Amino acid sequence: MGKYRTAMIEVRNLSQTFVSPKGSFRALEDVNLSIPDHDFIAIIGRSGAGKSTFLRTLNGLLIPSEGSVVVGATDITQLSKRALQKYRCKVGFIFQQFNLVNRLSVLDNVLHGRLGYLPTWRGLLGLYTEHDYEVARAQLARLDLSTKENARVDSLSGGQMQRVAIARAMAQEPALILADEPAANLDPVLSEEVMRTLRGFNAEQGVTVVINIHALDLALEYAKRIIAFKRGRLVFDGRPAELSDALVDDIYERKEMLA
Template structure:
């Protein structure tokens, strides 16, 4: 179980996240929604400890994550994988090597530095790629892939970390609708097949409704909605998104695109 207790982050006089208290049961997929600047990215970055809270606590299975330092913090970041909007791949390296980067904390440092990965780890990486129908691209340079393919490589890299939690920060913001649905389907498959807790920041309310069982809404850093997707009315959504409502709320929810099992 992941618990946020009065989590707050201030940047000077600006409060980006304001006393957010939230409990996420293990194995749940949660969509974090709200307009641009609502505090969604800052919230996820605090959970991963890329940004330190100004106050409040983060607990995972009763352990105080906000108190972690050094090796313990590095281990948390392995167990709490982060997926970014811009993929964060090494474009000149092949797809398999990019995925194997997720195994860095599972092998001796010299193996990672020399890229002499054990066969067992290579098999784990290939299996992760196969989860998303990407194994046939293992030898291809990452930079030659489409945006949607690169994001699925990033998801495979997160999966091989063997995390308990995956945080996805606007993973579909730069993708076309079909690739956005493929990436959301990949995250949903990880959640379904491996029981990994997934928190995904997403601007599109239609995608959030289609793939997430629970929605958490932020407005000016405050938690203003928490419930199942069906409980979020159009009127509530428009209050959440304000002037961005037309962009965030489409005419109808997109069709789910299945990911190969």
């Protein structure tokens, strides 16, 4: 597995409180979780349950109000800004809205995944190494985008854009891929394609994948492990086969909706 070196993640007593003029809101409540190497986790739950907040704490975009996120031997909630940036180079983040630079080419966008490997001045000048180009082109080939290398991103379809975003994340040679509703803007066929691609990376490269997804059928079909949040609390953690209809009703608060 070589360059795709992963590390065990230990989330301990994690809570997140957001304070606004209207008062404070507990988005995550005492979450405890271990994510071993090479896991493929789907996080489910209603809108507002805390899925995105949780994912953001895993890559240090958000510092939790309480608790720790220990990756390997390092608590990332305690890192300096600079050390955190270094950590984030090894975390591929895939967004619902793709977050690509539309006016740039497909290849340039994927090369952005290599920026963490360059000294800042080289990155600013776009002075990538031959190796960076090799890695970027290998990912484009893998995602069947080689013929689109020079196309501007804004000329692509939604499905192609999401594949570019996945190629960029993989070009980071990440230890961990976090994906926040990566298929939410795609039709069912393309959604399956995204899930298959992520499963392939997980199976073949061993990269750990944690994905927020509201489509329960996709979560059950593709993930090795399902985690459910309900109002900021972790209410289920197990294999897809262990998730009963009664649990699903509870997670999505279906009875309360009917009452």
